[in-house]
Amino acid sequence: MEKESKLWHEIISLHQNIPIRIFRSLDEKQSFIIPHFHEEIEIIYISNGVLEITDNTSQLKIKSGQFYILNSNIIHSTFFKGKRLEGIVLQISYPFLREVIPKIDYYQFHESLGSTDRKSIFTGHIKSLLATVESQEPYMYLRAYSLLFQIIEMLLTDYSCELTPKEKNINKKYFDRIQIITNYLKQNFHKNISLQELSDLVHLNPTYLSRFLKKNLGLSFYEYLTTIRLEYAQYQLHHTSLPIMQIIEESGFSSYSQFNKEFKSVYHKTPREFRKKL
Secondary structure, three states: OOOOOOOOEOOOOOOOOOOEEEEEEEEOOOEEEEEEEOOOEEEEEEEEOEEEEEEOOOEEEEEOOOEEEEOOOOOEEEEEOOOOEEEEEEEEOHHHHHHHOOOHHHEEEOHHHOOHHHHHHHHHHHHHHHHHHHHOOOOHHHHHHHHHHHHHHHHHHHOEEEOOHHHHHHHHHHHHHHHHHHHHHHHHOOOOOOHHHHHHHHOOOHHHHHHHHHHHHOOOHHHHHHHHHHHHHHHHHHHOOOOHHHHHHHHOOOOHHHHHHHHHHHHOOOHHHHHHHO
């Protein structure tokens, strides 16, 4: 992610010769990625461990041998709290998909639609694609394209459903609203922001806005704002030598005790311990 937009919009660097990004994922401690979005369609396959995923339609756990499809510009977050998590992440360029599927904007993809035997074929293609890209052979991208088109074909035939124009417009309306909210929080998290202030921004009742955020982000207003502040503070602790009190002030926390409590609940260390270990 670019530093400026790190807290919200993920900028994905695609492969030089193929319109994808694919990599092995490994975590050996608790990890949490705050709610964010990107244009690319993302497929997460878990080979070991359990990953909790929240997107704007559901909250669920993906176990070993399972995969999950994240549609374009879907706000999502992930949480892992086990001993070891292994998997594969595949992100496919949306402009490329538009070229090969002109009606892509009217499709949504759901892993629950496919049959069990077809799922093993689908994940087999993803594993083969990763192995091909990792091989670094001179013309590996030709085989990679072949596998990519097989994956796209299965996305359409096994895992897609078509949206009506009305459903598409509603999705866009909700996404635009969330983008306004999250961009405002990203730019002003260091200030004292209230739910009422945010409600006025998007012309919604505070009670409704609170439910809307919980449903679409999986976090309450306070939880999400705190998460953004912690992400900023953790980055500063990791990458700068700024005094902790200055980081607290820039993060928007009202006191050291509040910051210490919230930081420890997520990272299981005090800010000083976190920096010292680094």
